[in-house]
Amino acid sequence: MAKPTFTALLTCLLLAGAPAMAGEAKNAAKASEKAAASVKPVKKAMSEVIADVMKDDAEPAAPVKSADEPTDPADNQTGGVQLPVPRFVTLGPDEVNVRTGPGTRYPIKFVIRKGGLPVEITREFQVWREIRDIDGDKGWVHKAMLSGRRAIIVKGQVRSILKKPDDAAQPVVRLEPGVIADLEGCREKWCSVKIATYDGWIRKTDIWGVYDAETIKE
Numbered sequence: 001m002a003k004p005t006f007t008a009l010l011t012c013l014l015l016a017g018a019p020a021m022a023g024e025a026k027n028a029a030k031a032s033e034k035a036a037a038s039v040k041p042v043k044k045a046m047s048e049v050i051a052d053v054m055k056d057d058a059e060p061a062a063p064v065k066s067a068d069e070p071t072d073p074a075d076n077q078t079g080g081v082q083l084p085v086p087r088f089v090t091l092g093p094d095e096v097n098v099r100t101g102p103g104t105r106y107p108i109k110f111v112i113r114k115g116g117l118p119v120e121i122t123r124e125f126q127v128w129r130e131i132r133d134i135d136g137d138k139g140w141v142h143k144a145m146l147s148g149r150r151a152i153i154v155k156g157q158v159r160s161i162l163k164k165p166d167d168a169a170q171p172v173v174r175l176e177p178g179v180i181a182d183l184e185g186c187r188e189k190w191c192s193v194k195i196a197t198y199d200g201w202i203r204k205t206d207i208w209g210v211y212d213a214e215t216i217k218e
Helices: 006-058
Strands: 087-091 096-099 108-112 118-125 128-132 138-142 151-154 159-162 171-175 180-186 190-195 198-203
Antiparallel strands (some): 096 108, 159 171
């Protein structure tokens, strides 16, 4: 029997390996298609991110949640009733950071070191409140820094707290401008206030922290 030549053996090996090579090529093509398919969602996600960045440039950015932000319930819900804006409140802590925007990523504009200071809420954004003080300075604070308690600031000049809501009533104590007193109630033109052991009445026009037409039950 004649021995197979080298050329014949090489031909046989090539013919035998052809199906395997074809299978490998087919598998490689499938893998390439699969890889391409897996890239599509990433590209889509990146395009969405770019769109979001462009949107951020055009619109005010939503505040970034920070671990050091308080998470107490919203202060603008009282039995389902929406509180008005603007409205007067007071600062709770003795030190409050007032920021340029509604979020901790915004820089601190100024610091108020006066707990119980009356301020006016002028705008709201989620858990952030834009406040205005007696000097007209504005900035944003977290709602947890505010209290629903009411207070007033004496303005203009030295004012007297009177025993009754009457200009002819007996003076109880004289207060200098800038003095803060607790607000107890208000009528049409007068408000009942308390400071230390003194309480009495003072004209609305002599104080800041209450609206002209506002009435508060004593």
